[in-house]
Each structure stands twice: as C-alpha cells, then as structure tokens.
Amino acid sequence: MMNVSPIIETRNLSKSYGGTHRVHQINLAVQTGQIFGFLGPNGAGKTTTLKMLLGLIKPTEGTVNVFGKDLRNNRPDILNKTGSLIESPSYYGHLTGLENMRVMQHLRNVPSKNIDEALKIVRLENQKHKRADQYSLGMKQRLGIAMALLAFPSLLILDEPTNGLDPAGIGEIRELIKSLPKQYGMTILLSSHLLTEIEQIATSVGIISDGKLLFQGTMESLQASNKPKILIQTNDMARAEKVLLTQGYMPRILGKRLVLEYLREEEVARMNKLLVEHDIPVSRIEEHQKSLEDIFLDLTGKERSL
CATH class of the missing domain: 3.30.70.100 (Alpha-Beta Plaits)
Known part of the structure; x- marks a missing residue:
C-alpha cells in the first residue's frame, strides 16, 4: 500500500485560555477518503480543535498541516479546497435560501450550477425561494451544509451536523454524508457527542475528552481492543x-x-x-x-x- 501523507495532520496542537487547557497536545491524522468521526462529550474541545484546523483561532502551541501544507503560511490556498460548517449555520434571514447561496457563490467564486447541485443534495431545491428566517431548524442546518458543499471541496469539516434535526432529518444527513466520499471524492471530518451517529457514519474515529485525544483509529480497531x-x-x-x-x-x-x-x-x-x-x-x-x-x-x- 502506498504511504500517502494524511490530509489533516496536527502535532501537539494545544489551546489554553487563562492557563487552562481547552485542547492539549492533540496529534490528529485524518487520511484521504475517510469519514473521520471526532467524538466526545460536550465541552471536550471538539469545536476548539476544528476552529484551529480552519485558522479561526490560533493555537497556543503545535502545528496544523492540511493537504501537506502548514496552515500558517498557506491558509487561503487550504481554505479554497475546504468546506465547513462550525457551530450553527451563518445566513442572512431576510434573504431566501437561493439568495444566501448566491452570496456564498460570489465569495467562493464558483459556477452557478454548483448552487443547484448543492441544494439538490440537501433536498432544499423546493424551498429555495423561501426566506431563510422562515426555515425550520433542520432546514437552516441543511442550508449550512449546502453552503459548505458549494465549492465541492476536497475536505469537508462539519461540527455536529445533525444538531437540531428530527430523526428523519438525521437519517437523511447521515446518508448524504456517507455518499460524499465516493460520489465527489471528499474527505470528511465531523464532530459529534452522539456515539450512535459516529458508529453509523464514520470509517475512523478520534475520541476526545477534557481536551485530550484518548483514542484514534478505525472503528474495527476500537472494537478489536475490546476482548470479551x-x-x-x-x-x-x-x-x-x-x-x-x-x-x-x-x-x-x-x-x-x-x-x-x-x-x-x-x-x-x-x-x-x-x-x-x-x-x-x-x-x-x-x-x-x-x-x-x-x-x-x-x-x-x-x-x-x-
């Protein structure tokens, strides 16, 4: 098997606030084509880590490499090939779903056919002329995912993507995420505090608690470490x-x-x-x-x- 370097690699990644570690010495390695589940209780440091991977907050210590490049020196280039939804979706409430997508299209400088395809993937094509502030929580979440998908990135980072969705919506988003690596060649990193979600979607998992990475590997190796x-x-x-x-x-x-x-x-x-x-x-x-x-x-x- 070829030794390909990970699409995301962190070394001793740490973030402290007022002397308290929110994230401590994390060494993540996400391989190309994986759906990597970042799992941990609420407050474990998942969102802080994802924000550091996107350069939204600066690490106190450690390095982030994405696509084999150091994030500090190559952030615009890296973000060009990355889509993300962190915390809750950002949108303009007074604009329709379609208009919100057009704003994002200009920012990302992508063809308008991408809008139709992204809206179709998240099943919002029939609601695109409705104002975003009239969307249900689940529809807002799906609009956020459509925006993240707009440039059909190589890397998709999703923070709790099924937050606020009903069981049917959770099932839809789960199937959608599972289809993306094969259909569009995407690598996906998603965080969740729900084990069942990660279990059903992820090919690999990292378990974080109190800012420390406690396990990293395939779902199979997690099960194999569990002898009867x-x-x-x-x-x-x-x-x-x-x-x-x-x-x-x-x-x-x-x-x-x-x-x-x-x-x-x-x-x-x-x-x-x-x-x-x-x-x-x-x-x-x-x-x-x-x-x-x-x-x-x-x-x-x-x-x-x-």
Whole structure:
C-alpha cells in the first residue's frame, strides 16, 4: 500500500485560555477518503480543535498541516479546497435560501450550477425561494451544509451536523454524508457527542475528552481492543478463586462474580469441571463483551453525561 501523507495532520496542537487547557497536545491524522468521526462529550474541545484546523483561532502551541501544507503560511490556498460548517449555520434571514447561496457563490467564486447541485443534495431545491428566517431548524442546518458543499471541496469539516434535526432529518444527513466520499471524492471530518451517529457514519474515529485525544483509529480497531470476558457465579467465591489460582487461571472477584480474560470454550468447560470436582457448584457462566458505548464511557469517564 502506498504511504500517502494524511490530509489533516496536527502535532501537539494545544489551546489554553487563562492557563487552562481547552485542547492539549492533540496529534490528529485524518487520511484521504475517510469519514473521520471526532467524538466526545460536550465541552471536550471538539469545536476548539476544528476552529484551529480552519485558522479561526490560533493555537497556543503545535502545528496544523492540511493537504501537506502548514496552515500558517498557506491558509487561503487550504481554505479554497475546504468546506465547513462550525457551530450553527451563518445566513442572512431576510434573504431566501437561493439568495444566501448566491452570496456564498460570489465569495467562493464558483459556477452557478454548483448552487443547484448543492441544494439538490440537501433536498432544499423546493424551498429555495423561501426566506431563510422562515426555515425550520433542520432546514437552516441543511442550508449550512449546502453552503459548505458549494465549492465541492476536497475536505469537508462539519461540527455536529445533525444538531437540531428530527430523526428523519438525521437519517437523511447521515446518508448524504456517507455518499460524499465516493460520489465527489471528499474527505470528511465531523464532530459529534452522539456515539450512535459516529458508529453509523464514520470509517475512523478520534475520541476526545477534557481536551485530550484518548483514542484514534478505525472503528474495527476500537472494537478489536475490546476482548470479551468470562464471568462465573458460584456460592463460594473465595474458594473458587483459590482453586482456579492453583490451576494457573487469573480470576478476579468483581461483585458476586469471578471475572477472567477471554478463554476458549474447551478451557471454560475444563474450568467448570474443576470447580464442580471441588464441590463448588457453578450457578452461571457468561461471556460478556462491552458495547461501543461502554468503551466510550470507560475512556471518557462514566461520571460525564453525554
């Protein structure tokens, strides 16, 4: 496989306000063609990071490279090939959806056929003559995405793109985002505090909490790091633990169960036989694998609400 440099690469990217780190030493690597899900609880530092990637705020420390170029010296060139929707969409309320798109078209200097295509992609073509301040929250969000798509950028950065949408709208935007890499060759970086959203859209994920990047990799590797465990329930935990320890197993007591790292079926059968031979009745044996949600909560701290 060719070693291609990432489309976005940050080194020790940090942002402090009054001595407090909002983002601390983040090393992101987003590969071309990925849908990279930037996942974390509210207030974790996602928006701050995305703003630094676009040069909207200056890092306290660290560097940002986009398209293999340093953002500090090449910002206009980089932004030319980038579309973004950060926080809530910006639009003129007294103008129609179409007029808002025309304003953006002049700013981006793109052909007017792009307007029709972008509005069609977000399904606003039938609402384009309506004033933007009469749009529902979901329509405003879709207008923001249409504006981000207008120049058909190589890189699309979306901050919580399904914010304020009803379930049907969320489904539509999800399908839309999934189609963009193949259809238009776009790489997408999107942030969300919703695990289910990232799980259904992203090919890779970065998990951030309290400004620190806790995990980065493919969705598969996140799941693979999650080995199933064997849980055993008996009426004499202490004796069961002792018997298993003498046979080279490494159980630990957790509540009313013994927990062991994953074992093959024949090993589980052998262990069960061993306990029964020592007159320790086994009332339950379970295999337990954490859900992605459990992994996410373990990484980000259970006490934090999503």
